[in-house]
């Protein structure tokens with residue numbers, strides 16, 4: 001009886017250990033990269049006469065069968081084989097026999113996992129870049145329809161100066177362009193093949209790492225085997241790049257939430273991307289941007305989590321790094337769906353131009369223009385002009401008007417020093433003139449906004 005109990009305990013512990021140790025439940029996602037890597041490795045081994053051409057052919061054919069089995073759902077993933085690398089190799093040997101046992105010559109799972117993961121990260125980097133370009137295009141198209149749509153530009157979430165909605169959209173286009181470039185530069189920096197680094201110190205076999213690098217689309221092999229098997233910087237870069245993009249997504253999401261509230265009413269989100277309340281029948285909730293904003297937190301968590309795993313790890317390979325994958329997979333899935341859904345939300349929302357214009361008449365957005373006018377036309381020191389303008393704002397407040405709505409008499413009456421101000425000041429204080437007066441490079445004028453849009457369209461043509 002005691003013996004039986006011990007047996008049960010032993011089995012349970014072994015199962016527990018398998019469960020704890022194995023990564024197959026999540027790294028099976030890397031099956032296609034693993035098989036690609038193995039085919040390249042086998043081709044190189046044959047070219048170097050480490051295995052025969054016949055063995056290579058068998059191995060390649062067998063690996064393609066494994067690929068098919070996995071893709072058709074026929075492959076049995078089991079904890080017994082710990083990870084995707086062992087699982088594929090084992091099945092290969094079942095299918096082709098002894099030749100399968102030669103595949104792992106001159107490599108280790110340590111360089112294999114780095115190869116698979118780098119391939120995955122590089123592929124995802126490219127597909128995220130594509131999604132970013134689609135999103136940038138959406139912002140640019142929307143911007144081009146609204147270079148004259150006046151809205152209040154804000155600082156501290158308070159009305160500051162009139163801008164056009166297109167200009168605001170181009171601010172996001174610029175953010176996502178930087179994101180695109182960040183992914184792109186990470187791709188270039190990390191495009192080196194780990195394969196052939198072996199366990200940590202290279203191999204006595206006469207391998208050709210340049211060949212496998214070429215076969216896998218890398219620009220060259222990595223320089224130092226020890227660094228290579230210890231390195232997860234490429235994954236950290238991806239997590240950082242995704243985090244920064246999600247941060248930008250969370251900022252537009254926050255604005256969409258604010259803009260669709262009754263207090264702003266600048267946009268109306270398509271019914272498809274808004275949800276109702278289960279209790280309040282009148283409600284339309286911005287769940288989608290709220291989720292985008294919320295998911296940003298999870299993505300940051302994945303970055304911090306891998307940074308923490310990597311902290312203080314001694315060289316070279318340590319099993320800790322098996323913890324690198326789940327967070328990356330999660331962040332990749334999150335950014336993929338987030339970019340798609342944000343693109344749809346932006347494309348389908350309605351811009352409530354009249355409300356934007358009305359809101360621009362609150363808060364004396366053109367007050368700075370009066371000060372600038374006095375400086376430019378009357379050579380007044382700015383600080384003096386600033387205080388005079390304050391008097392005009394007070395006058396407007398007392399009349400319950402916005403500064404952009406004052407008549408020339410009202411302006412002249414607001415201060416002794418403005419008694420003789422030229423009538424042209426009225427047009428200077430209009431929202432449209434104010435917006436268009438900011439015609440410095442990168443400024444909000446319709447002209448500058450159009451210049452920006454043109455340069456983005458040219459850039460898009462180049463990269464698309």
Ligand code: ARG
Nearest residue numbers: 023083109110113319321322
């Ligand atoms: N499953 C492992 C990982 O994801 C593969 C490398 C294992 N290497 C080793 N020596 N245990 O990191």
